[in-house]
Amino acid sequence: MRPDGVANQTARFTLDADVLDDSVGAAEKLSACGLGALIIGVATESFPGGLELLEQGMSRLAEATELPVISATHANFAALEKIGASRVALATPFDDAGNEHVRAAYEAQGFTVVASNLASYWQALRALDISCAVEGYGRLLATV
Numbered sequence: 001m002r003p004d005g006v007a008n009q010t011a012r013f014t015l016d017a018d019v020l021d022d023s024v025g026a027a028e029k030l031s032a033c034g035l036g037a038l039i040i041g042v043a044t045e046s047f048p049g050g051l052e053l054l055e056q057g058m059s060r061l062a063e064a065t066e067l068p069v070i071s072a073t074h075a076n077f078a079a080l081e082k083i084g085a086s087r088v089a090l091a092t093p094f095d096d097a098g099n100e101h102v103r104a105a106y107e108a109q110g111f112t113v114v115a116s117n118l119a120s121y122w123q124a125l126r127a128l129d130i131s132c133a134v135e136g137y138g139r140l141l142a143t144v
Contacts, residue, residue: 009033015042020057024064037068045073045105046098077109087112089119114140 011026013019027038038061044050051073058069080088088111092099103113122140125132134141 007033009035019053020060023057024060027061027065027067031065035065035067037070038065039070039072039075041072043073043102045102046092046094047101050101051105073105077106080109080111085111087114089114091117114138 009030011030013022013026016022023040030038040054040057040061042054044054054071054073058071061067061069088106090099090102090106090113092102094102106113118137118140125134125141133143
């Protein structure tokens, strides 16, 4: 996937109360590599205030390194917009509370979200010719 002439460097940082300081420290260590941009590959939309924390982190990273900062979250939004997606299915390792935060983040960007676990369950019911509607879990399962 990496074009000729492009080098990829990685660093890790902790996801705890010091995450902003730790991510800046990791980026500063990578600066010696002659970076052109930073990609932060963490999905913060799964917890309350996560997108705001991500924005703070991106601002601090940009200020500390004077580089463009790209987040996985924003890249996902931009990629979905680029291909003209309006409905997305999401697979996450999060619990229901985390999934609700993720859903809200995508809906705030204008996407209709179909949780992939629900979509998979719906498809399994269809494959088994079970046509009993399941209420309380969205329109998809209500239309089995």
